Amino acid sequence: MEWFITLLGTVTTVIASVASLAYWLGKKFTEIETRLKLIDERFRHVVERFSQIDKRFEQIDERFKELEQRLRAEIRRSSLFSAQLIRALHSNLIDFMTLKKIFTPEEREYLIREAGRIIEAHT
Numbered sequence: 245m246e247w248f249i250t251l252l253g254t255v256t257t258v259i260a261s262v263a264s265l266a267y268w269l270g271k272k273f274t275e276i277e278t279r280l281k282l283i284d285e286r287f288r289h290v291v292e293r294f295s296q297i298d299k300r301f302e303q304i305d306e307r308f309k310e311l312e313q314r315l316r317a318e319i320r321r322s323s324l325f326s327a328q329l330i331r332a333l334h335s336n337l338i339d340f341m342t343l344k345k346i347f348t349p350e351e352r353e354y355l356i357r358e359a360g361r362i363i364e365a366h367t
Contacts, residue, residue, distance in 0.1 A: 327363050334359040 335356055342352040 331360060331363050334363075 338347065338352055338355045338359070341347050342349065347355065
């Protein structure tokens with residue numbers, strides 16, 4: 245009987261220790277879970293902020309694309325205007341020199357045609 249009481253005392257001590265440890269671990273796990281929830285909440289806010297930043301960069305990228313298209317159109321328009329102006333100046337100069345009998349009508353045609361080809365090659 246004495247060994248039974250000793251065994252019962254030992255088992256009771258072990259059960260009390262295990263229960264105490266289980267309670268302490270449960271409390272710690274609850275604490276860890278609470279902290280993880282706070283971290284998740286913070287990360288959710290960070291992810292939302294990055295999402296907003298990504299959207300803003302997309303808007304900026306679209307603006308740059310629009311500006312690039314407008315700039316290209318303006319360069320094309322400017323280039324065409326320059327080519328037309330240069331062609332007109334060359335034609336006027338060649339016509340004037342033909343009028344002064346520096347060039348023959350055949351030379352005039354040749355020079356105007358060649359000036360046009362050169363201008364086309366560079367635009």
